[in-house]
Structure formats: C-alpha cells, structure tokens
Amino acid sequence: MAKQSKRTIPALIYQYQGPQRNVGFVLSPLYIHESVEVEMEDMLFIYNEDFDYIRPALDRIFPLIDPRTGEEMKALDPCWENPIIKDVWTEILSALDQQLVTDPELRIFLNRFTVWVRNHLQWADGIEVIGNL
Structure with a gap:
C-alpha cells in the first residue's frame, strides 16, 4: 500500500x-450564510513572527462586530477566531498596499498576502483570521 502524502495548509513566509x-x-475564507467546507489548500498559514508585518493594518480596524454572533470583538484575538467581512478587508488591503516598505522582500511578502486575500474575497463573504498562540 502506497503511503499518501500528508495534506498541509500552505504557508506564506517572509523571514521566519x-x-x-x-x-x-x-x-x-469566511462564509456567513452558507455551509461551505473549506479545503486546507484554500487556507493560508503565516508564522507569528511574519504576521507582525500584517498585524498593524488589522489592529486599526477594531473594534468590530462578529458577523456570526453579533458580539463586539474589541481586538484581534491571537488565540481564537476573528471573522472579518469583505468590506473591512478593503480597508486592510488599502493600508497594506500603501504601507511604505524599504525592503523589497517585505513588499513581495505583503503583495503575495494581499493577492491571496483578494483572490479568496471573489467568492467568500470575508476572511477569518484564526490565531493559535
């Protein structure tokens, strides 16, 4: 019997x-009103150390209302789920696009991230950021 390769979530790495x-x-990808099973290949993993370059743009948009529960999310929770709707992502992506960056590798990392988000927002209601710290 042939051994199957283990499926993993793709990772986006800057310096880690x-x-x-x-x-x-x-x-x-976040789906609010429909039940869609998200495949691992449609997810993206970013190590905490590299996420530090994205986090300031996310921190600025809080507090937010959780689109599923209606509860207020006061800040990005690094230990839990953070569902963020498409309209809010527009603001986040704009901030990342306008961020002044001197390191060309960091700009490539940020561009790859924003492209990933934009691609998934074409069919999803938003993007959920799930921390495991």
Missing part, C-alpha cells in the same frame, strides 16, 4: 526560519 512548530495565524 525557525522550526515548523505552527505557531501563528491561519487565514481561511
């Missing part, structure tokens, strides 16, 4: 070089 201990954030 440590062990693959999977401490960071998983981004996943």
Whole structure:
C-alpha cells in the first residue's frame, strides 16, 4: 500500500526560519450564510513572527462586530477566531498596499498576502483570521 502524502495548509513566509512548530495565524475564507467546507489548500498559514508585518493594518480596524454572533470583538484575538467581512478587508488591503516598505522582500511578502486575500474575497463573504498562540 502506497503511503499518501500528508495534506498541509500552505504557508506564506517572509523571514521566519525557525522550526515548523505552527505557531501563528491561519487565514481561511469566511462564509456567513452558507455551509461551505473549506479545503486546507484554500487556507493560508503565516508564522507569528511574519504576521507582525500584517498585524498593524488589522489592529486599526477594531473594534468590530462578529458577523456570526453579533458580539463586539474589541481586538484581534491571537488565540481564537476573528471573522472579518469583505468590506473591512478593503480597508486592510488599502493600508497594506500603501504601507511604505524599504525592503523589497517585505513588499513581495505583503503583495503575495494581499493577492491571496483578494483572490479568496471573489467568492467568500470575508476572511477569518484564526490565531493559535
């Protein structure tokens, strides 16, 4: 019997070089009114150390209302789910696009991230940021 390769969530890496201990954030397409099983290939993992370059743009949009529960989310929760709707992502993406960056590798990292988000927002209601710290 042939051994199947283990499926994993794709990772976006800027500078992280440590062990693959999977401490960071998983981004996943958000569907509010329909039940869609999101495949691992449609998710994105970013190590905490690299997520620090994205986080300021996210921190600015809080507080938000959770679109599923209606509860207020006071800040990005690094240990839990953070469902963020498409309209809010427009503001986040704009901030990341306008962020002044001197390191060309960082600009490539940010561009890859924003392209991933924009691609998934074409059919999703938003993007959920799930922290596991």
